[in-house]
Every structure is written in C-alpha cells, then in structure tokens.
Amino acid sequence: MAAFQQHVTSCDPDNMAPCEYCQCLYKFYQLDEHSRYCRNISEQQRQQAFLDFILPKLKYPFTPVQVRFYIEQQRQNRRVLDPHEIVDTLAAFEDKFPFEVPTLDCGVCLEACPYDDIFVFGCQDTHKLCYSCFERSCTTKMNSNEVLTCGICNYQLQDGEINQLRVSQGQKRKFHEYQIQKTFNNFVNNARGIIKCPNRDCKWVVEARNPNERFRVQYHYRTTCQQVVQITQRWFVWCNTERGNYWRVRAQQDATYRAQLDEHERQLAANAQRNEELQRRYNELKADEAFKAQNCRLCPHCKRVAQHMGGCSSMVCGRNYHGGDQQSGCGNNFNWDQAEPYIPITNRALEQIKNDLPRPENKQRVVHTGIRCDSCHNDVEGILFSCIHCPSLIYCEKCEQRCTLAHSEELRQQKKQQHVFQLITTPEVLHIRQRR
Structure with missing residues (x-):
C-alpha cells in the first residue's frame, strides 16, 4: 500500500491533463507531442493505451479482460473516463472483481474468451474464433498457398474481415495482397474477365477489357452501385x-x-x-454510368445489368448462349433487342x-x-x-x-x-x- 501511495504522489495528477483521444493523463509539456501521435493511431490502439496506462496503477491484480470490461461498462453508462477515478473505484472492490465477464467459446481452441476477443465470420454458420486462432488460421493458409477462409469452413474472407485481424499494418497488408492475388489467379483460371459487383444486393455485371479492373473497384456496404453515385455527389x-x-x-x-x-x-x-479527390472520383462514376447507359441493358427476368459482346440478339442471363463462360445470372433466355436499356443515375x-x-x-x-x-x-x-x-x-x-x-x-x-x-x-x- 505504501508503494501505491508513493506512486500516486509521484504522478501528481494536478499537473497533468487527459489526452482528448485516448483519455490517458500526461504532463502538460508532454501533452502536445502525445496528442499529435494519438490523433493518427487506430481506436483499438487508443483503447489499449488507456488500458496499459491503468493496469500498473491498480492496487489489486485484476486481469486486463476484467479492466477492459469495467471500462466498457463506463462507456455504456456515458461516464467520463477518468483513469484515476477508475483506479480508485477498482481499489474499492478490494481483491474480488464484482462482475461476471460474459464469454464465448472459440470454435478451434475451445477456450472461453470475452466477447471482445471473439471474431464472428460472415459465413452461413457464423463461426466464431478467438483472434489468436483467426490469425493462426490465416498464416497457415497463406504458408500452404491456400485462399484465406473461415478457420472452420471454406467461406472466403472479404477485405473487411481481413481488416479486423489484430496484427500489425504490415502483416495485414501482406494478407490483403496475398488474398487479392489468390482470388485473381482463381478468377482468370476459371472464367473470362467478368466483373460482378461484390455487393450481393447489386445487379451490376459486365465484362472488363482488363480483368485487373476488378481489384480497383472499392467494395461498398449497404448500398447498390447506382446509389453510390448520388451518395458521392x-x-x-x-x-x-x-x-x-x-x-x-x-x-x-x-x-x-x-x-x-x-x-x-x-x-x-x-x-x-x-474535395479535389472526391471531384475526380465523382467524375469517374459519372463516366461509368454513361458507359453502362450506352452499352448495357437489363435482363427482363431478374433485372441484372448485362453487356452484349457481339453475335446474334439471343441471350441467356449469366452465361454464353451456347454454354460456357458461367457468370452470375438467372439463366433465363431473352432477346437483346427487346431488353430494357440501362437508365443511368440522373x-x-x-x-x-x-x-x-x-x-x-x-x-x-x-x-x-x-x-x-x-x-x-x-x-x-x-x-x-x-x-x-x-x-x-x-x-x-x-x-x-x-x-x-x-x-x-x-x-x-x-x-x-x-x-x-x-x-x-x-x-x-x-x-x-x-x-x-
């Protein structure tokens, strides 16, 4: 207890101020330099910094999981996150943490982990892995020259899921680049340069002159390609x-x-x-809409956007008329000349x-x-x-x-x-x- 009181005295909280980003206390002469650094790091790194600031100041050896759970409770209750107040409150609990931390079992190692340490995949069965097993699964598959998938099933990881890995930015970039290359290799080995918008709710399908164009199109959530134009504007x-x-x-x-x-x-x-970058991007979207208006029509059955690549007017939605080149589509026959034209976003x-x-x-x-x-x-x-x-x-x-x-x-x-x-x-x- 004497050591703790000595530490509190040395901290001299009256001569310190909280960082506006991570809430940690710093001496006034250190605050500007730290704030400039903290402004540019991720929210996860800020939360870890706040936790690391508190842990060595605790009177009793509560685990990082318990402290993180208590901090999250304070956030949910809209309490101001004062680190010294948190240290004092936890000290008042003595050596028994008064809350039960909810957990889920990892689907691979079967360890019980706090909710915040479990990743839920977008596969049909919503498999759940701890972040350590998630990272090991990706590393193993990359070393085995396999596509990155869910650690339990063959669901292929999307960019947003790879972004959630708790690894360094450099390692995360390696996973991204590897997944793009593996996806591209599978793509060119099994199909021609057909692009379908990765948004499952979007109906845009077209054959690209350069298949690499697929990987320059940003994924967009909760919106269709047509909505992106208006939202961007x-x-x-x-x-x-x-x-x-x-x-x-x-x-x-x-x-x-x-x-x-x-x-x-x-x-x-x-x-x-x-704004200059947004203006260029908006102009590109307008050009894309103009191209589709000039070259594309809608399947009368499923309303998917399709491009006629030559030959007669008999079409099959989702593949070549005489078979092969399987794509996304409903498979129904239609006549190109009678199909509705694509109407661009105004x-x-x-x-x-x-x-x-x-x-x-x-x-x-x-x-x-x-x-x-x-x-x-x-x-x-x-x-x-x-x-x-x-x-x-x-x-x-x-x-x-x-x-x-x-x-x-x-x-x-x-x-x-x-x-x-x-x-x-x-x-x-x-x-x-x-x-x-």
Whole structure:
C-alpha cells in the first residue's frame, strides 16, 4: 500500500491533463507531442493505451479482460473516463472483481474468451474464433498457398474481415495482397474477365477489357452501385460548401457549436485537397454510368445489368448462349433487342442536392438511439455519417470533420481511393447493426 501511495504522489495528477483521444493523463509539456501521435493511431490502439496506462496503477491484480470490461461498462453508462477515478473505484472492490465477464467459446481452441476477443465470420454458420486462432488460421493458409477462409469452413474472407485481424499494418497488408492475388489467379483460371459487383444486393455485371479492373473497384456496404453515385455527389457537396454553412448557423443558435465552426475554418486547406479527390472520383462514376447507359441493358427476368459482346440478339442471363463462360445470372433466355436499356443515375443540379441536405434551421434534432459514434462513443444526435466502404464506421456530426479527415489522410498514405460517407438523418432508414 505504501508503494501505491508513493506512486500516486509521484504522478501528481494536478499537473497533468487527459489526452482528448485516448483519455490517458500526461504532463502538460508532454501533452502536445502525445496528442499529435494519438490523433493518427487506430481506436483499438487508443483503447489499449488507456488500458496499459491503468493496469500498473491498480492496487489489486485484476486481469486486463476484467479492466477492459469495467471500462466498457463506463462507456455504456456515458461516464467520463477518468483513469484515476477508475483506479480508485477498482481499489474499492478490494481483491474480488464484482462482475461476471460474459464469454464465448472459440470454435478451434475451445477456450472461453470475452466477447471482445471473439471474431464472428460472415459465413452461413457464423463461426466464431478467438483472434489468436483467426490469425493462426490465416498464416497457415497463406504458408500452404491456400485462399484465406473461415478457420472452420471454406467461406472466403472479404477485405473487411481481413481488416479486423489484430496484427500489425504490415502483416495485414501482406494478407490483403496475398488474398487479392489468390482470388485473381482463381478468377482468370476459371472464367473470362467478368466483373460482378461484390455487393450481393447489386445487379451490376459486365465484362472488363482488363480483368485487373476488378481489384480497383472499392467494395461498398449497404448500398447498390447506382446509389453510390448520388451518395458521392451529396458527400462532395457537403464537404465543399455545406459543412461550413451548417456550422455557421448552428454556432449562431448555440455557442457550444462554435468549436466545430473553428475546427472547420482551421481545416480549410485539408478539406480542399480531399474535395479535389472526391471531384475526380465523382467524375469517374459519372463516366461509368454513361458507359453502362450506352452499352448495357437489363435482363427482363431478374433485372441484372448485362453487356452484349457481339453475335446474334439471343441471350441467356449469366452465361454464353451456347454454354460456357458461367457468370452470375438467372439463366433465363431473352432477346437483346427487346431488353430494357440501362437508365443511368440522373446528374442532379447543385441546388437540388443542397435542398436534400439537413437544414441547420431545424432545431429539433434526431437521436439515433442505440447507434454510437466510433469517436466519442455517445449515441449519435443530429446527422449520422456512415462510411459506405467500411463494414461499420460511424461518426456523429460533432466528430465528423476531424475523424473523416483523419480517415482520408490514412487512405491517402496507403495510396487508396477516398472513402465516401452517407449522411443519414432518419433512424428508420439506417440498415446497419446497432452498437452495444
């Protein structure tokens, strides 16, 4: 106990301040340098840093799993995460942790693991593995020259699932590059250059001149290819002009929003760079829509988008008329000349898009109950920003600019296309999982 009191005295919390990102306490002269570092690391790394800050200060040897569970309870109860208060509260429990940590059994090693340490695959049986077995499975399959799959069945891993691996960025990149190459090899060995949108709900199918084009198309969740055009246009208009207009009106209504307006004005240069990239991307999407309008029609049976590659007008949805070249499709016969043309997404006028965006004059704010911001961990109020290219990445309107710019910079450093965020103001149309 004497050693603990000596440590508390040496920490001198009155001369320290919490980092706005990970909540750890740092001396004033260290805070700026740490904040610059912490701003650019992942949320998982911040949570681990917060945990590592607390563990050596505990009076009793609670496990990291128990401490992480207690911290998550505080988040769910919207408590301020003060590390010294957490240390004091845990000390009051003495040597018995008062909560039962819920667990699930790993499907491979059969160990009971906390929910946060279990990964659920997207396969039909939703197999569950601990992250250690998940990583070992991927490493073993890569060393055996096999496609990366679920650790129990042959379900092929998607990009979003590989992103969830708890490994270094370098190792994660190796897994991504390996999976792309294996998928491409299987693709060219079993079919011609046919591209089907990876979104299961999207009907876009076309033959690419260059099969490698498949791997330059970003996966998009919860949206069809047709919706991506409008969502991209709306996001561009928001980033270009309407974010600033929104915060100016909000700041006049409520002084607490002045910080968001100040942040917007400080980041004008960074926003300009992102807007240029978004403009290029939107132009590419418009060109793609124009190509489909000129070259594609709809199967009259399943409404899939198809391209006529030559020959007579007799078509079979999903394969060549005389067999072979099997693709995604319903398999019904139809006549190309009688099929409906593909109707492209209309290029809407700027004023129409502005009118569709949330109006700051509306003081009645929507609360997206049960949906939490990935930055501040509070229930989202007002506009909800959902990344359509990530499995689940959500920000509230107060955290949006800072966090989406950081996300944009991370993608730029990885030389990837910019992600697009969907602006959602009606909870009923939000087709994503609720946050616990």
